[in-house]
Each structure stands twice: as C-alpha cells, then as structure tokens.
Amino acid sequence: MTAVHDSTRASRTAQASALALDAVAGTLAAVLALSYAIGYGAMIFSASLAPWLAAGMPAVLVSCVVVGLVISLASSVPFMIGGPDSNAAALLAGIASAVAMNVRAGGGSNRAAFATVLILLATASLTTGALLYALAHWKRGNAIQYIPFPVVGGFLAGTGFLILEGAFRVMTGAPLTMRTLPLVARLSWLDTAPALLVGAGLLIGAKFTRRVALVPLVILAGVVVFYAGLFATGQSLDSARHAGLLFQPEPIRDLRLPVVLLRDAWLAPLVSHAAEIVAVAAVTAMTVLLNTTSIGVSTSHDIDFNRELRSAGLSNVLTGALGGIAGCQSTSRTLMNWRVGVRGRRAGVLGALICFLVIGALPDLIALFPKPVIVGLQIYLGGAMLAEWLFYSFRRLPWHDYLLIPAMMLIIATHGIVAGVVLGVVAACLLFVVRYGRINCIRAEFNGRARRSNVERTVDENRLLDREAARLYGIALQGFLFFGTSHSILAHMRARIESSRATADGGVRFVLVDFGRVHGVDASSTASFVRLRQACLRAGAELVLTGLSTPLQAWFRKGGTLVAGVHEFDDLDRGLEWIEDELLASSRAAAQRSLDPGESRLPASLRALRPHLDTVMLAAGEFLFRQADPGNSVYFVESGRVCVALALDDGKTMRLRSFGAGTIVGEMAVYTGAKRSADVIAETPAVVLRLALPTLRRLEAEDPALASRFHEFVVRMLAARLAVANEQLRTSH
Structure with missing residues (x-):
C-alpha cells in the first residue's frame, strides 16, 4: 500500500509540475502574442488611420485567440503556437492606407472608410484561409520549393522595410518619406528611449544568447524605462494617452463583425486592390511553409506540411468571419515553448485562453502597454529581417542572386509588394534561363568506332565498320531543351557536319541524335531541329532520331522535323543497328565478300566441323x-x-x-x-x-x-x- 501511495503521489506531483510548466509557458506565449498583436494593430492603424486605432484594435487582438487556439489544437506539432503574422500585417498596413485614401477621394465619409478597412482585413483573412485550405486539400504543401530562394529573400527584406516604415508611422503619425524623416528629431526622449532600448536590446541580445527569457525581459525593461520617465516628467496616464504614448482601452465585445459592416463599406476599392489581397494570402502561405520548415529543423520534429496548411487555413477562415487579421504558425514563440520543455498542446491552448481573458475582461491592461515599446518590437522585427537578408545573405549567395534581394526591397518600398514580387519572379526566371543555357545538354558525342549497336558482327564486319567510323556523327542529349540551349546545340552540330565535308572520306553520311534522356522541348527547339534537318540535306547526310518520347514525337511532327527522309527509332541501339547495316550493305568490301547461295558462313578454318x-x-x-x-x-x-x-x-x-x-x-x-x-x-x-x-x-x-x-x-x-x-x-x- 505504501508503494502504491508513493507512486500515486509522485504521479500527481509530476502532473502538477507539468501543469505549472504549461501555465508559465502559456502565460509567456500570451504576453508575447498580445505584445506583437498590439504592434501590428498600431502599424495598420497609423498615420491617417491613427484615429481609428482603438476601434480597430479588436480586429487584430481577436486573431491572437482564434489563430492561437485552432493551431494549438490542429497542428501536426503538439507544442505549436500561432498568432497574427508580421508579414501579413506589414502588407495590410499599406493596403489599408490606400483603401481608406480611395474611399475618401471618392467622397466617402470616415465611417465608410473605416468600415471598408475592416472589411479589407476580414476579406484578406478569408482569402488566406481559402488558399491555405485549397493547398492542403490538393496536397501542395511542398510548393515552397518552387519559389526561387532570392525571391523569398527579397520579399522578406521588403517586408522588413515595411515593418520599419510602420514603426516610423506609429512614432510620427506620418508615412516615411525624405520629407518626413526629420520628424524623428522632434520626438521626445520618452518616445525614443524605450523604443531604442527594446529594438537595439533585442537585436544585440539575440546575437549573444538564445535564452527564452530575453524577449520578455527586454520588453519589461522597456516598460519600466517608460513608466520611470513618465513619473520623472510628472505626466499622468491620461496626459500620456492624450499625447499618443498609450492606447485607448477597447474590449473585444466592441468587435465589428464583417456582416454588420457591409452596409457602410465601399466594395469598389477592395476590388481594385484584389491583387494585393491575393498577395497577402500568397505571402501567408509562404510564411506557413517557411516557419514550419524552420521549426521542424530546429526541433527535429517531422512536419506534416499539408496538415499545417489545413490548420492555418481553418484558423484564418474563422478569424476572418469574426473580422480578424491573417495569422499563422509562429517560429519564435513555438521554439520558446519547446525550449522551456513543453511537449503537448495544453500550453498553446492556455495561451489562447489567457489572451481571451485579457482582451475580454481586462482591456485596461492592454491600454497600459506603452506605444514606444511596441515601436521597439517593430524595430526589432524589421531590423532582424533586413540584417538577415541584406547583410548576412551577402556571404551566402552568388552576387547575381544577392542583387535581386535589394532590388526587390526597393521596388516593394516604392511601388508595393505585388510589383516587387513580380519583378523578383521575372528576374529569377531570366537568371535561370541564362544559367541553364550555359549547362551542357550534350551528354555524349561519338562516331562509329566509339559507339556500336548490340548486334554481334563478324571480325571482318567490325574491321569494315572501324574504317567507316567517321561516316557517323552521333550526339546524345539530356535535360530540357529550350531556346537557350537548342541554338548552341544546332551551331555545334552544324559546324561538325560542315567541317567533315572537307575530309578525304567524303564527310558524315549519318547524323544521329539521341533523345533518350531529354525530358522536354519548347517550340524554339523544334525550329532548331528543322534547321538541323536542312543542314543535313545540304551536306548529303541522313538524319536519324532515336529515343523520342510520345510527346516529343508530337512536337517534332507539328514542328516539321519528322518528315519523309528523317529516320526515327525507338532507342539508340536500334538506330545504330540500322546505320551499321546501311554502311555494311553499301560497302564495296561487303559486296566483294558476299557469298554464293548455299555456301556455309563457317570460317574456312572450321569447315571441317560441318559434318x-x-x-x-x-x-x-x-x-x-x-x-x-x-x-x-x-x-x-x-x-x-x-x-x-x-x-x-x-x-x-x-x-x-x-x-x-x-x-x-x-x-x-x-x-x-x-x-x-x-x-x-x-x-x-x-x-x-x-x-x-x-x-x-x-x-x-x-x-x-x-x-x-x-x-x-x-x-x-x-x-x-x-x-x-x-x-x-x-x-x-
């Protein structure tokens, strides 16, 4: 009985310890989620949208609850933490400002502009959820591999710039331009000191330590410095709130549902920015795959990418229905959860519930969070992304790949995310074409001596084929043939054919091209092989094509390569066999050694074997x-x-x-x-x-x-x- 009692007590102690650990981890995750969410809200509702910050903040905070809860329950990683995403928030900040400007320019009221912005946030979340769920349904979780790495880097660098621009708008109330840049000098030390402490502290501290406590301790230090300064200057909370240093409390019960806002919103501006809304969805999908990949590598955990897309898609559909912003899995908070020892789902669920409790019952706590500390978090997020992709990637990438990153960042900063991504994709495709065009698609070149068919010949026939070896010029191709490679192949083959005409043996009689390892061709390649056929005709050579797949046969017939006079065989061996037979049949030596009917083909030395x-x-x-x-x-x-x-x-x-x-x-x-x-x-x-x-x-x-x-x-x-x-x-x- 004593042993059973001790075992039960130990089990209860272990359960209590695990619950305490999950409670601490959940509380820490909730604090960080709310801190980041407040920063994203301040970034979206800044500058001309700043008067709506308090009313719009619930749309951001609700994402902490919904996304965090759904991802904690549905992720393939039990300790996964989710919440609002910085990349999506940075894009939404620019789109929201443009949409509000369009409504006002069209004569709309502030009420209509605000309603349209909130509908924009919900629409972006619903679109994101639909895209993520569709990718999961069609099992396209590995789609990230098709995005060129420099494009990913350029996009993330551009996102880092947009986050820093959002921090500038929160501090100054104006968009970042050369004309508004001097506004920073007019800020009080109470605006800048906590922001620089948090931003610089996290950027520098992350270089020297990966301890879980770094982020909350630096945030706490920023809050302490802010309130110490507030006390030193003799300002009250109301005066600080009036000066824009603190937020107005706005409980989650004041959340505006999208269905209610439809009667006041203008839909035309949303339609005109549909491409940017789709870009938010695509960016979130890319972020889900990048973040989960990083988490899998760091924790040695197998990631089901389609399940991650499905859980993020469901969470975005739900948060969009409630009017919240897009969110996804968080790398930093998940790794923090894992490093403190959490291995189950309870900490993530507790974190989401704590967020709900604070937002619903204790909104005054959020109102006490200093804006300069939020600006410091934005400086950290944006600065870390710029440092990673503008500086550290310089040592890891070739110069032509690296140049694409700052180029994309500048285009995103000046012309928007869609223009930047389009530029990046086009430039990456051009770089690929140039590089692939330099790859040698010629797997092998040979003549009749270097490559023979699998037909056994007599000693005399082999000698004859050796003498006629130069009459065959063969080439085996590989890979995908397109305009960047087919022209160089044509020029190379044509030069070989024409140079052989000056030789004493009369030049090449058979030109063989093997496509056994060619995966595909484009239209320009078929045109190049039409010109090869014409070059063979001028040189008096016969063109032999082998190893053509069914699609390649269709391409070449449409393009005019496979016509009368061009010989086509299933594989290289059959083509070589036909050429050897032709050489032997037309040889004078073969004709001289032809046998009389009925004469044995046994060698003369073995004629005695016949009986x-x-x-x-x-x-x-x-x-x-x-x-x-x-x-x-x-x-x-x-x-x-x-x-x-x-x-x-x-x-x-x-x-x-x-x-x-x-x-x-x-x-x-x-x-x-x-x-x-x-x-x-x-x-x-x-x-x-x-x-x-x-x-x-x-x-x-x-x-x-x-x-x-x-x-x-x-x-x-x-x-x-x-x-x-x-x-x-x-x-x-």
Whole structure:
C-alpha cells in the first residue's frame, strides 16, 4: 500500500509540475502574442488611420485567440503556437492606407472608410484561409520549393522595410518619406528611449544568447524605462494617452463583425486592390511553409506540411468571419515553448485562453502597454529581417542572386509588394534561363568506332565498320531543351557536319541524335531541329532520331522535323543497328565478300566441323533456348538473326545483343558449365548450326587440331568483342 501511495503521489506531483510548466509557458506565449498583436494593430492603424486605432484594435487582438487556439489544437506539432503574422500585417498596413485614401477621394465619409478597412482585413483573412485550405486539400504543401530562394529573400527584406516604415508611422503619425524623416528629431526622449532600448536590446541580445527569457525581459525593461520617465516628467496616464504614448482601452465585445459592416463599406476599392489581397494570402502561405520548415529543423520534429496548411487555413477562415487579421504558425514563440520543455498542446491552448481573458475582461491592461515599446518590437522585427537578408545573405549567395534581394526591397518600398514580387519572379526566371543555357545538354558525342549497336558482327564486319567510323556523327542529349540551349546545340552540330565535308572520306553520311534522356522541348527547339534537318540535306547526310518520347514525337511532327527522309527509332541501339547495316550493305568490301547461295558462313578454318554440326531451323520469334536451360551446346548463326533477350518482371523482354550470320552464340555457358543466363530468340527466320558439348569433347579426343581451331576461333570472337567494348569505354570518358 505504501508503494502504491508513493507512486500515486509522485504521479500527481509530476502532473502538477507539468501543469505549472504549461501555465508559465502559456502565460509567456500570451504576453508575447498580445505584445506583437498590439504592434501590428498600431502599424495598420497609423498615420491617417491613427484615429481609428482603438476601434480597430479588436480586429487584430481577436486573431491572437482564434489563430492561437485552432493551431494549438490542429497542428501536426503538439507544442505549436500561432498568432497574427508580421508579414501579413506589414502588407495590410499599406493596403489599408490606400483603401481608406480611395474611399475618401471618392467622397466617402470616415465611417465608410473605416468600415471598408475592416472589411479589407476580414476579406484578406478569408482569402488566406481559402488558399491555405485549397493547398492542403490538393496536397501542395511542398510548393515552397518552387519559389526561387532570392525571391523569398527579397520579399522578406521588403517586408522588413515595411515593418520599419510602420514603426516610423506609429512614432510620427506620418508615412516615411525624405520629407518626413526629420520628424524623428522632434520626438521626445520618452518616445525614443524605450523604443531604442527594446529594438537595439533585442537585436544585440539575440546575437549573444538564445535564452527564452530575453524577449520578455527586454520588453519589461522597456516598460519600466517608460513608466520611470513618465513619473520623472510628472505626466499622468491620461496626459500620456492624450499625447499618443498609450492606447485607448477597447474590449473585444466592441468587435465589428464583417456582416454588420457591409452596409457602410465601399466594395469598389477592395476590388481594385484584389491583387494585393491575393498577395497577402500568397505571402501567408509562404510564411506557413517557411516557419514550419524552420521549426521542424530546429526541433527535429517531422512536419506534416499539408496538415499545417489545413490548420492555418481553418484558423484564418474563422478569424476572418469574426473580422480578424491573417495569422499563422509562429517560429519564435513555438521554439520558446519547446525550449522551456513543453511537449503537448495544453500550453498553446492556455495561451489562447489567457489572451481571451485579457482582451475580454481586462482591456485596461492592454491600454497600459506603452506605444514606444511596441515601436521597439517593430524595430526589432524589421531590423532582424533586413540584417538577415541584406547583410548576412551577402556571404551566402552568388552576387547575381544577392542583387535581386535589394532590388526587390526597393521596388516593394516604392511601388508595393505585388510589383516587387513580380519583378523578383521575372528576374529569377531570366537568371535561370541564362544559367541553364550555359549547362551542357550534350551528354555524349561519338562516331562509329566509339559507339556500336548490340548486334554481334563478324571480325571482318567490325574491321569494315572501324574504317567507316567517321561516316557517323552521333550526339546524345539530356535535360530540357529550350531556346537557350537548342541554338548552341544546332551551331555545334552544324559546324561538325560542315567541317567533315572537307575530309578525304567524303564527310558524315549519318547524323544521329539521341533523345533518350531529354525530358522536354519548347517550340524554339523544334525550329532548331528543322534547321538541323536542312543542314543535313545540304551536306548529303541522313538524319536519324532515336529515343523520342510520345510527346516529343508530337512536337517534332507539328514542328516539321519528322518528315519523309528523317529516320526515327525507338532507342539508340536500334538506330545504330540500322546505320551499321546501311554502311555494311553499301560497302564495296561487303559486296566483294558476299557469298554464293548455299555456301556455309563457317570460317574456312572450321569447315571441317560441318559434318559434326546439327542444323536447326528457326521461325521468327521462336526460342533457340531459354533462360536457365542447360548450357550444353554452342551455335553458329548460318543465316538470319537471333538476339539475346532478358525477361523482365513486368512480362516484357529487353534485347541485350543480336547475332547475325557468321557469329557464334551460347559459348559462355559451355565454357563455364553454368545454366543459360538469358533467352535467345530468332528475330528473323534463321538457320543455326549446333555443336553439342559431347561432340566437342569427342573432337578434343579424336581430332585435337580441329578442336583447337574451334577454341581459337572463340577466343578471337571474344577478343573482338572486348576490343569494341574497350574502345566505347575509352571514348565515353
């Protein structure tokens, strides 16, 4: 009983400790979430929108509750923390100012302008939620890999600038321009000292420590400095609030729902800024994937990206329905949660509930939070992003990639986020085209000596093909062919073809292009190969194309490359076989050595073997022997052609090598005593002569000279095969 009692007490102690840890972590997450959210609200409702700050703040704060709660419950990472996002807030600040300006310019009242801004925030959240959920539904969680890295860096640098610009608007009440920059000098030390303390303290402190307590301690120090200054100057809370140093309390019960605001809002300005609203959704999607990737790497936790997109999408739909701003998973708060030892969902849920309690029941606490401290947080966020992408990335990226980052930042600062992202994507695509155009898409070049088909030739035929090797110019391509690569390939091949015409052997007769490893082509590439066909026609050469996939065949037929006179084969081996047959058939030497009908193709030294050989007649497709049969015979191909084929798992066969008249097949199993390693099938009607192993053993005893000549013939055939293989291997390297 004592042991059970002690075990129960230990279990209760452990549960109480875990609950206390979750409560501390949840409280810390809530404090940070509210601090950042207040800063985002101050950034959105600044400058000309500053009079609506108190009324608009609930739209930002509600995101702390909804996004934080849904992500804590639905994320694939149990200790994930979510909330309003700085990237989305920075974009919304610029869009909100433009929308309000449009309403006022059209004669709308302040009420209409405010309602339109709140509808904008809700619409951006709903659009973001729909996009994130759609990406999760179609399992596009890996879409981040298709965004060029410099574009991501340029966007984040631009976002950092927008956050700093928001901090300037909160401090001065005016947008950041060269004309308004001197306004900073007119600020009191109570405006600037806490802001610089928090901003500089976090930027410098983050370089030396990663302790969880850094952010709350620096924020607390900023609050202490602010209130110490307030006490030293003799100002009251009301006077500080009147001076814009503190917020007006606004409980969450005063939140304006989007449905109620529709009658006062102007929809036309929202339609005119639809591209920017979609940009907020795209930026949040990118932020979700980037943040969750960082969290997975830092915590060694497997991330289900589609589940993260789904949870963020659902949270944004809900917060949008309530009029809140877009949010997502937070890297800093999640890592803080993990570093203090939290491994479950309870801390995140408690953090969201604490946010709800403070916003709903204790709004005066928020009203006591100093604006200069919020400005300091914005300086930290924006400064950290600029430092990361403008300075630290300089050492990590090539100069042409790095230049895209400040260029995008300047465009975002002067012309908006959409223009900056479009510039970045276009520039990144151009850089890719230039780089890919420098990649050598020529996998190999060869002539008739360097590359042979898998057809076994006689010794004499191999000598003849060696003499005619220069009559073939072959090239094997790889990758994706587009206008940046196809023109250089055409120029290279045309130069080789034209230079060969000056040689004594009459130049290239066959031009072979292998597309076996080509993934695709564009329209300009097909035009280049039409010009190649024309160059071959002028040079008197025949164009042979091999390895064309079905889509490539369709492209080349539409483009005019595959026309009469152009030879096309399924693979490189078949194309080489056809060219070799053509060279042998047209050779004077081949014509001189053509045999009379009925004359055996056995070498003269082995004619005495004829009485000892059995004649086997094969129809096309008939097996000479099968894989795993006993290796008890060797065969001379008298006429026709047979091939060695390997049976594959899918029921198909792969041709390994073909054997024509005058060659020998099946000798390896006879010498090794192993079973047949592959099938041998007649490709055409064929006649073969069979030498049985018992017959060979009898000849070795009764006629050793004839048996010796047979073995010598086999050795010469094997040496010829090895010589061809060595030459191909040498030239391929």
